[in-house]
Structure formats: C-alpha cells, structure tokens
Amino acid sequence: MEMRAMDLDDPNEGKNAMLTYNIIKNVRNEINLNLFSINASTGTIYTVLRSLDREAEERYLVVVEARDGGGLAGTGTATIMVSDVNDHPPVFTQRLYTTQVTEDLEVNSEVLVVSATDGDEGENAVVTFSIVGGDEDRKFFVETDKVNRRGVIKLKKKVDFEKPQRDVQPDPEG
C-alpha cells in the first residue's frame, strides 16, 4: 500500500519539494503496538506485525501527513483493505447427524441434510460435500447446495430392511 503526495514545486528545486511522510493516526493492536509504519521518504506503508487477520478486521484507516522541506504539510487518509486467505476449513454445524428412512423410500429421495460453515469469504468459503466413507454399497449420493453450504444426501439404491447396509465394519475379505 503506497501513498503519494504531489508537490507542485519543481522537484529539482531544492528542499521545498522534498517530502517527508509520517503517520499521524495509526491503528494500535490490543497490546498498544502500531500496526503500520511508513517509509518517510517514499510514503510506502508497511505492516509492522507479521500478518493481519481479515476475520478480525478487514479494513483499516491510517492518516498520513506529507511535509515539504519548507514546513508546509498536508494530510491524506489511506484505506487498507485486508484480502482474504483460505485459513479456515469448513466446519460441520453438527458433529453427528442421525436419520431414519423406511425401506420403501424411492431412489433419489432426500435422506438427510448436513450443513457446514466456513470463516473465510468468497471462493475460500465455498464448501463442497462428498461421501468419503461408510457407504461401501454406494447406496447414497450427496448433492451440494453451495448457496446455503448444505449437503443433501439422497438415495441412490433402494435400501432393504432385511438386508441392511453394513456399517463401517472390517471387510471380511480384507
């Protein structure tokens, strides 16, 4: 993030055109350290701490002063937007979901809806659901509802009460 100020004096004409930058209103963190610093001669603003957290604060305002060699100064406000990185995995809203279906349930019927949250934004918060285990007979499939971050589990094959799907059990042939 850089700020530039213009001095209309001829830049080659001595000290009146030499600008010095200074932050006059900084942002402090919870232990009272300044978050930003500025290069006095170039006006480039740097983050002092290693990283900013968009989930905590996504926008900062910093007031900068530019002063010429003759002592005249002007101020400007720099808006610093923190862009998102994907540092939050999706989290299911429940650890365990339970449902019951009757064996006459038609194929393609909805069995169960699961949902998740994601602390990021944009693409980094798009959640896709898939079945990764426990369905050896492939009786189910899941459709992702991206708008609501929901996974809709549906029936792919008829279930038979007299021949229930094995739960996740050791494969007898394995």
Ligand SMILES: [Ca+2]
């Ligand atoms: Ca973060």
Ligand SMILES: [Ca+2]
């Ligand atoms: Ca994420």
Ligand SMILES: [Ca+2]
């Ligand atoms: Ca993030």
